[in-house]
Amino acid sequence: MRALVLIGGFGTRLRPVTYDVPKQLIPIAGKPMLYHVLDLLPKEVDSAVFATGYKADVIEAYVRDHPLPRLPITTVHEAEPLGTGGGLRNAGDGIGDPFVLLNSDVIADVDVTALLAAHRAKHAFGTMVLHEVDDTRPYGVAALDADDRIGAFVEKPEPADAPSHWINAGVAVWSEAVLAEIPPGRPVSFEREVVPGLLPRGVFGFRSTGFWEDAGTPERLLRAQSLLFDAGRGGPGTLPAGATGQGPVALGSGVEARGAKFGPYVTLGNGVVVEAGAHVANSVVMDGATIGPGATVTGSIVGPKARVAAGRTLAGVVVGGSADA
Ligand code: GDD
Ligand code: MG
Numbered sequence: 001m002r003a004l005v006l007i008g009g010f011g012t013r014l015r016p017v018t019y020d021v022p023k024q025l026i027p028i029a030g031k032p033m034l035y036h037v038l039d040l041l042p043k044e045v046d047s048a049v050f051a052t053g054y055k056a057d058v059i060e061a062y063v064r065d066h067p068l069p070r071l072p073i074t075t076v077h078e079a080e081p082l083g084t085g086g087g088l089r090n091a092g093d094g095i096g097d098p099f100v101l102l103n104s105d106v107i108a109d110v111d112v113t114a115l116l117a118a119h120r121a122k123h124a125f126g127t128m129v130l131h132e133v134d135d136t137r138p139y140g141v142a143a144l145d146a147d148d149r150i151g152a153f154v155e156k157p158e159p160a161d162a163p164s165h166w167i168n169a170g171v172a173v174w175s176e177a178v179l180a181e182i183p184p185g186r187p188v189s190f191e192r193e194v195v196p197g198l199l200p201r202g203v204f205g206f207r208s209t210g211f212w213e214d215a216g217t218p219e220r221l222l223r224a225q226s227l228l229f230d231a232g233r234g235g236p237g238t239l240p241a242g243a244t245g246q247g248p249v250a251l252g253s254g255v256e257a258r259g260a261k262f263g264p265y266v267t268l269g270n271g272v273v274v275e276a277g278a279h280v281a282n283s284v285v286m287d288g289a290t291i292g293p294g295a296t297v298t299g300s301i302v303g304p305k306a307r308v309a310a311g312r313t314l315a316g317v318v319v320g321g322s323a324d325a
Helices: 033-038 056-065 083-091 112-121 176-181 190-201 218-230
Strands: 004-009 047-052 073-077 099-102 106-108 126-132 140-143 150-155 168-172 205-209 212-214 248-253 266-267 279-281 283-285 295-299 313-316
Touching: 004 033, 004 073, 004 083, 004 295, 033 218, 047 056, 047 083, 056 073, 056 112, 083 190, 099 190, 106 168, 106 218, 112 126, 112 168, 112 205, 112 212, 126 140, 150 190, 150 205, 168 279, 212 218, 279 283, 283 295
Parallel strands: 004 047, 004 099, 047 073, 126 205, 248 266, 266 283, 279 295, 295 313
Antiparallel strands: 099 168, 106 212, 126 168, 140 150, 140 168
16 A cells, blocks of 8 residues: 655745755654654555655655655655645556555654554545644534534634534545546645545544644644654653753754753754753754854754854744854
């Protein structure tokens, strides 16, 4: 069985860091969010197709340098963004029946083996993982019938129009026949234009109660990082040599942080320097960035090779790659 992963989109809500790094490669709890997404796939899924667009070359190079032996990956590039439906159609040739469809920015604890079993047991056309949230506005919302059949699906409704609190978690199993239902050759939103029309063919919800977060905004990305650490999916999480404070801290290679204070919930990329007296908590500091002496960085994402000045306080800030802050 194969998985198709949607990796287009510009990551606008994570600018300016996404001018340099596609959001899927932003490290959280020690590795790119995309690799946490791929961790969900059980052994039964033995290859993946990436539908790439923005910064496809950067993603292809990273995947080439960091292969997953268990999961060979092919990439299909969109010259122009085709949306979630167009991207699926464009990359879906020969995907197999059924296949797993993944958004690339969803950090979750979902049992995909159980999802596949439910899909088969119900002879479903599609089975979408659903997660319950209070504020449904940023998501696709499903109305469920008694047997968990999806009776209605509305993408990003106004609160008054939301049919429930169960949202599309961005993990699903679909019959290959879904591809023929997507208009070819133009941008298509799968959720807005295609899913509602598929419901009569038997689309079911699979309610998931584990943790879930869409890491597409700075706040949610950092929350996703804390969820991964709390679930033990953030690596060993030890403090850098000579540092004080509290883990978990996911450490890249060659980190220098003597005399700095940490924690909790920090990722430090390769070659990061955190000078003495600096304090970093609930943040991501990417490869080659420098945090000056006495600076305080909380709730922030610091792009690759960025420099945070001595004594600066950053709270809830996204610093672009190579920028001075
Ligand atoms: N190939 C390709 N082409 N992929 C795309 C494109 C495109 O033009 N646009 C977006 N994507 C990818 C993104 O990289 C992401 O992995 C996924 O498709 C969803 O796009 P987002 O931009 O993150 O959408 P969203 O978060 O607003 O909403 C989606 O995810 C929610 C859950 O996080 C929808 O699927 C909602 O229904 C869902 O609730
Ligand atoms: Mg998203």
